Amino acid sequence: MNCLDDILHILLSKVESNPNASAEFALKKAIGELNITSDEQNEIEEAFRTLDSINEKSKDLEAAREDGRTRIGWIEDQLSDIADASGDHAEEIISKIQKGTETALDHTLNQEF
C-alpha cells in the first residue's frame, strides 16, 4: 500500500462483490488489511456521521424545492438561521462566508483540473 489510491481501491473492492454492502461494511472488512486502529475507526465513523447529516440537509432542500421553494429562498433561510444564532458575530460570519465562497469557487474551478 503506497498511496491514497491503493487504500481507496482496497475499500472499494470490499463492496464491489456485494452491491448492497455499505461503507461501514467495507470498513469492517478492511480493518485487518489496512491495520485500522479503534481510534482511527472512531474518527472515520465521525466523518460518516457528518456525511449523513449533510445528506439529510441536502434532502431537506430537495423536499423544499418539490414544495415550490426556490433554492435561493431556501439558502436565504439557512443563512438567516445561522445569522440569528450568531448574534453579534453575524456580520463578521456572513462576510467570511462571502469571501470563502469566492475563494473556494475560484480555487476549485481554476486549480483542481
Added chain:
Amino acid sequence: MITEFISSAAESIDSNISKIENISEAVYSGDNLPVSHGLQFQLFQDALESEFNSPSELEAKKLMSAALLIAKNKGLLPEGISNKIGAEDVAILVDDTFTIMKAAYQIATGKIDVYEGADIIIIVPLHALWRSQI
C-alpha cells in the same frame, strides 16, 4: 448583508460557468482525473450517474472519507492536504469535491445542463456552515 452575499455568490457562479464547461470537457475527455481509477468500480459509476444525494453517492463519499483518514494516519496524504485535518473537515472536503465533480460529470455526459450544474454547486459553501448545526 445576506442579500449581498446571495447576489455575490450568484455572480460568482455566473462568472464561472465557462470554467464549469471547461471542467466538463476535462471530465469527458481526460484520464488524469482523481476519480478516473475509481470509475472501474460500479459503486463510483453509480454514484456519479445517479440522482444527487442518492444512496450510492453517500456510500462513495464515505469510502473516500475513510480512505483519506486512513491515509492521513499512515502519512500517505497527497501533497497539499494537512495531516492535521480532522474527521469533519475530511467529510466536508470530500462532500464538496465530489458534488462539484459529479455536477461536472453529469454536464459532460449531457444528463444536466451547465445552469443546472451551477444551481447544484451554489449550495456547496453552506456545507461547512452546517457543521455547527450537526
